[in-house]
Amino acid sequence: KVVAHIERKPVPITQLRNDIPSEVIHVLQRMLEKDSRKRYQSPAEVVGELKSFLKDTNETSFTPSEEPTSPVISIETHTEKRTPQVSKRNRNTLVPIVGVTTLAIVCGVLLWWVSSNGTIKSNRGHVESGPAKLESESNGQTEPEWIELIPEIDMNQPLSENWSREGGELHVDATRDAHLTLPHRPLGEYDFEVRFTRQTGQHSIAMIFVAGSGQATFEVDAWDTDLGGIQLIDGLDLNQQPRDVFRHALENDTEYRMLLRVRRDSIEAYLNENLVTRYQGDGSNLSLLGMWNLGNQNSLGIGAFQSRTTFHSIRIRPVEASPRSPTVEQ
Structure with missing residues (x-):
């Protein structure tokens, strides 16, 4: 869709993927409007529209995990799935799909952030190093006695x-x-x-x-x-x-x-x-x-x-x- 838009030959998104929700199609089409006045004028507008979409789709269908690292893990999983080797003949078809998928993932993360009041906590593990050796131990020399x-x-x-x-x-x-x-x-x-x-x-x-x-x-x-x-x-x-x-x-x-x-x-x-x-x-x-x-x-x-x-x-x-x-x- 992005490539076609640049070439002035837009292809309907539904022809690229028939499983994309209509609300996401609406957001993408507005983002790609040729008339700049019809596009979103600020990130807040995008967030607002995505947030309203969340309310309309019954919040029980998307329950953010209490573990703040879950969305990050899902990003890494999708990243691994979209890196298969492809032939040059299919590359032109794959590029728009990758672009749409990436944008959808970003929107999903942004939506999760809004629904959780913008609170993201790090859950990185603490790695403790082993006890440092005394200099006398590391160089094999024994410290003189008093x-x-x-x-x-x-x-x-x-x-x-x-x-x-x-x-x-x-x-x-x-x-x-x-x-x-x-x-x-x-x-x-x-x-x-x-x-x-x-x-x-x-x-x-x-x-x-x-x-x-x-x-x-x-x-x-x-x-x-x-x-x-x-x-x-x-x-x-x-x-x-x-x-x-x-x-x-x-x-x-x-x-x-x-x-x-x-x-x-x-x-x-x-x-x-x-x-x-x-x-x-x-x-x-x-x-x-x-x-x-x-x-x-x-x-x-x-x-x-x-x-x-x-x-x-x-x-x-x-x-x-x-x-x-x-x-x-x-």
């Missing part, structure tokens, strides 16, 4: 005054610059973690670490002004540094976790689960305040300034061997 240092600490070292070990925990009295050497001297990249509770005082807790040729501290609640960060950098303490300093006042009788991730060219410092400061460099511009001096630039340590504190856990985890091999004193 090493607990408290049981291995030498409690007879010169710095052990005012320190005690009991029940797997380390305790220190409120002393001006209490600090202690730990039994580990890292040679490469590593993670360094401390869990502690400050019972009294309002001053800093310190982690003494090594990075390259430098040694420095990561401190929280320092200098009577709640300052936190890494010092010394370029010889500057937390009061003098222009950036990478944060403020946090520790609450007594509350457990905290401090973590350092020391890499070849950077250091990340965490308080609990929050990244609080980051250092970029190879450690060559890092140095230690005199009051935290351990007597060995390759050693790790901890400190508590004038605060009675309990250290619940002190752990180290080697991450990667370093190409540099500093001399380690035995």
Whole structure:
């Protein structure tokens, strides 16, 4: 019908298909009127006429399914049925039929939409992916284990005054610059973690670490002004540094976790689960305040300034061997 209309030789639709309802024929003929003034002027007119046709044909003959995907499935079924291979001789006859059938299907979907108040809900299934593998599992490598240092600490070292070990925990009295050497001297990249509770005082807790040729501290609640960060950098303490300093006042009788991730060219410092400061460099511009001096630039340590504190856990985890091999004193 469409092709004949274009060629100015319209063929009655009833000659193409004798099973098309008269109402649909009426709609199609009006759509194909040569005089544009006689055609539908808006989609609303088409919808209105189709809706009236639905009312006239007893609504029980067309009951929309509660499942909104049924019309979509019927479209896919008809699409499969109208794709047989045909010879060139029958193609000219098939094209108009396909056009009419497609238009009828579209009208049917539109009619169903109108009769259901225009509500179409998606019923697509939710596909859940399997659990993602840990990186260590996917590359076949085993993640290094944490090493607990408290049981291995030498409690007879010169710095052990005012320190005690009991029940797997380390305790220190409120002393001006209490600090202690730990039994580990890292040679490469590593993670360094401390869990502690400050019972009294309002001053800093310190982690003494090594990075390259430098040694420095990561401190929280320092200098009577709640300052936190890494010092010394370029010889500057937390009061003098222009950036990478944060403020946090520790609450007594509350457990905290401090973590350092020391890499070849950077250091990340965490308080609990929050990244609080980051250092970029190879450690060559890092140095230690005199009051935290351990007597060995390759050693790790901890400190508590004038605060009675309990250290619940002190752990180290080697991450990667370093190409540099500093001399380690035995």
